[in-house]
Amino acid sequence: MAISARNVFKGKVTSIKEGPINAEVEITTAGGDTIVATLTDASVKSLALAVGKDAVGVVKASWVTLLAGTPEYRFSARNQLPGTVTGLGKGAINDLVTIKLAGGSTVSAVVTHEAITELGLKEGSSVVALFKASHVLVGVPA
Known part of the structure; x- marks a missing residue:
């Protein structure tokens, strides 16, 4: 699979919490990193999501x-x-930061030069990657 998004978390669906409009879906990688996505109930149905099914969070x-x-x-x-x-x-405008998670997954973040300096980031720095569940696209094998 080729995709322009840098963060691709392959794993299995480990939880689905359905609501009247949206559902919360957890995808856990083989190493144990868990990503949470919110998507519509219609998407849960059209992707036939179920606990144990292979999925990817992007x-x-x-x-x-x-x-x-x-x-x-x-x-x-x-x-x-x-x-x-x-x-x-180092980029012309922004920088690309690569982060290794406990389970072995990597997360890439594009941030400004100023943010790197203000946060004092360097290789070996501890950080927390934050992103909304609504920013996670979910896919399943075709």
Whole structure:
């Protein structure tokens, strides 16, 4: 599969919480990293999602926000994934930060040069990758 989004989490559906309009779907990778997505009930049905089914969660790197240090606030983002910076790619306008999660998955975030400096990011830094469940696209094998 070729896709332009940098973050692709392959795993299995481990939970579905259905509501009257939307559902919350958890996808857990083989290493144990869990991604939460919200999608319409119609999408759950059209994708035939069920616990145990193979699925993929896709997140654009520009939708990921990074948090460094001790937070002063709690955040509403359902996906708050702690990890370690393993790469910093310098761009003309923005930088690409690569984060390794405990289960072995990687998360890429595109952030400004200023954010890298303000957060004090370097390889080995501890960070939390934040992204909304509504920013996770869910796919299933064709």
